[in-house]
Amino acid sequence: MITRNMKHKIMSVNPLLLLTFLVGLSNSPVISATSRWLYSKQRTLKEHKKAFVPPRYATTDHRSFSHVDKFSGSTVFRFTDKMSSVKLAAVTDPKNRGVGSSSTPGVTSPPRSAAQLVREGMYSFRSGDVVGSVEAFDRAESVDASVTPFLWQRGISYYYKDMFQEGSEQFRTDVKVNPLDVEEIVWDIACLARLERVGERSSLGNFRSMMMALPPGKKDRRKIMSVVYSLFRGENGVREWDLANAGASSGAGSANEFYSLFYLGLYNESVVGDLTKASYYMRAAAASKYSNGPGGAGDYMTSVAKVHCDLRGWI
Numbered sequence: 001m002i003t004r005n006m007k008h009k010i011m012s013v014n015p016l017l018l019l020t021f022l023v024g025l026s027n028s029p030v031i032s033a034t035s036r037w038l039y040s041k042q043r044t045l046k047e048h049k050k051a052f053v054p055p056r057y058a059t060t061d062h063r064s065f066s067h068v069d070k071f072s073g074s075t076v077f078r079f080t081d082k083m084s085s086v087k088l089a090a091v092t093d094p095k096n097r098g099v100g101s102s103s104t105p106g107v108t109s110p111p112r113s114a115a116q117l118v119r120e121g122m123y124s125f126r127s128g129d130v131v132g133s134v135e136a137f138d139r140a141e142s143v144d145a146s147v148t149p150f151l152w153q154r155g156i157s158y159y160y161k162d163m164f165q166e167g168s169e170q171f172r173t174d175v176k177v178n179p180l181d182v183e184e185i186v187w188d189i190a191c192l193a194r195l196e197r198v199g200e201r202s203s204l205g206n207f208r209s210m211m212m213a214l215p216p217g218k219k220d221r222r223k224i225m226s227v228v229y230s231l232f233r234g235e236n237g238v239r240e241w242d243l244a245n246a247g248a249s250s251g252a253g254s255a256n257e258f259y260s261l262f263y264l265g266l267y268n269e270s271v272v273g274d275l276t277k278a279s280y281y282m283r284a285a286a287a288s289k290y291s292n293g294p295g296g297a298g299d300y301m302t303s304v305a306k307v308h309c310d311l312r313g314w315i
Contacts, residue, residue: 114144118153125157126303128310133157149177155187156304159194160311167191175212182220182229185212186263189232190270197273208234224256228263232271240264253289258296261285262305279314 112120121136137154140147152174158167171188178184192207211233219226227246230238247260265282268274285291286309291302309315 112139112143114140114147117143118147118151121157122153122300125153125307126300128307130157130160130307130311134161134163149173152184152187153300155184155191159187159191160307162194164191164195164198168195172212179215180218180220182214182222182225185214186228186232186266188212190266193270224250224259228259231263231267240267243267253293253295255290255295255299258285258288258290258302258305261288262301265305265308275312279309279312282308282312283314 117136117140121133121140124130124136125133134154134157137151137157141151151170155167155170155174158164158170168188168191171184171191174184175181175188189207189211192210196207213233214220214229220229224243224246227238227243230236231240231243243260243264247254247257250256261281262285265278265280265285267278268281269278272278282305286302286305288296290296290299291305296302
């Protein structure tokens with residue numbers, strides 16, 4: 001052990017003499033051989049680390065399951081009785097983990113929670129399995145009925161299954177607990193417009209007479225969504241150009257740019273019925289920097305844009 005006196009003596013050694021001693025020591029055959037051996041071991045360890053690729057089941061992909069509150073960046077999932085925000089831990093691919101199943105014959109896994117089933121539904125949708133996503137969301141509801149007004153993901157899946165009546169009902173249920181979310185209102189308008197186009201609401205009058213609205217004097221905290229809201233409701237003289245300009249002015253790769261392109265695509269498909277323009281805008285949204293960059297990695301809506309293009313054959 002080095003004592004305080006020894007440290008003092010070492011510190012008091014002439015630096016030039018100490019340097020001369022170290023240089024002489026480095027030329028020692030024993031020291032040189034030892035150094036070469038340690039260096040070779042270090043290189044071998046680094047090469048092994050580079051060559052090692054962890055198995056897929058050991059990875060964590062938060063993008064498959066977490067819901068990121070748009071524009072705030074916070075990862076939350078809300079569906080409790082008191083509407084409290086509960087953070088969902090990132091989990092791995094359920095198909096690799098065997099969520100809710102057991103690979104051991106004769107062993108029964110514990111029943112899956114509503115949260116697990118919702119994550120499974122989100123993963124299924126991201127994978128393009130819309131039918132499977134609805135089934136998972138339905139099972140989540142059967143496990144815990146309190147999640148029903150928070151299953152906005154199921155409403156989106158209903159839209160892509162052409163179950164527009166069910167989609168409208170889901171979004172209207174959502175608005176009862178979240179009246180300031182413009183996207184619930186916009187998706188409901190999209191469902192109503194599609195219902196009218198296929199003739200299922202012809203006896204109930206124009207879909208615009210059934211549109212929901214924000215409470216008087218209230219608005220969505222996201223500026224871009226105020227423009228989206230006015231466009232879908234046909235208010236304030238807002239046109240497509242206004243929404244496109246609002247997104248472009250935010251800069252390439254921004255969330256606003258993505259959302260302007262996405263909802264221009266949805267608007268033209270559902271309300272206008274112009275599939276050419278809808279294809280142009282939705283493909284641009286799916287290919288945007290935000291959709292394919294780190295900023296939009298955990299945003300469920302970027303997956304919706306890509307699934308939309310895939311289902312329509314717009315890739």
